[in-house]
Amino acid sequence: MQKFIYKLYKFMYGRYGIDELYKAGLVLCIILSIINIFINTRILTLIELLLIVIIIYRTLSKNITKRRHENNIYLKQKRKIKNKIILIKRKWQDRNTHIYKKCPKCKKVLRLPLKKGKHTCKCPICNNKFEVKCRRGEKIEVEVIKRKK
Ligand SMILES: [Zn+2]
Known part of the structure; x- marks a missing residue:
């Protein structure tokens, strides 16, 4: 077991790994899968597969600078949307x-x-x-x- 963990550690060394964009992609993938249970279309299945490929590619990527930049763009947009929602809430209150x-x-x-x-x-x-x-x-x-x- 320890040999496997060591091999995995060695494989992941220098690779990007998991970030917030990864988590968002995973959540989106799960949501699409649940929707696809009810409507069952090939297009949605293809989108899910593409999303999984992108998620795995990003996790295993060695271009850490680029992946970090993508994550920062995502976080910036997420913050903007969150602030707009907070403002709408405060305006209503x-x-x-x-x-x-x-x-x-x-x-x-x-x-x-x-x-x-x-x-x-x-x-x-x-x-x-x-x-x-x-x-x-x-x-x-x-x-x-x-x-x-
Ligand atoms: Zn001013």
């Missing part, structure tokens, strides 16, 4: 008390209190001042009145 608006200059999303009338806001990131109009506590208009560099 604060819908009666706050409004979320993008800064016209740096495009950072700001959480502003929902007050009727005109208000001047200052972006904490870029110090840009802009005016916010709030009518009937629902509709918000954003106008830039001053820009700083």
Whole structure:
């Protein structure tokens, strides 16, 4: 048994191995397999096989830099989607008390209190001042009145 483990260790030495993209690919493969139980199409089977080949290729690859780069791209996209979901959740939770608006200059999303009338806001990131109009506590208009560099 120890001989087998040693051989496996020797085989995997210098190879990329498992990462987050591997796990995501595996989960996707399992989901596709479950869907394929019900609809049973060759296209889905082919996609599954292709996915398995890609997963195995990535795990056994010796080009670690490229595999790490692919994983980083995946993690970046995952983070973006996760942040969007969090923002949607927060917008829904604060819908009666706050409004979320993008800064016209740096495009950072700001959480502003929902007050009727005109208000001047200052972006904490870029110090840009802009005016916010709030009518009937629902509709918000954003106008830039001053820009700083
Ligand atoms: Zn800003």
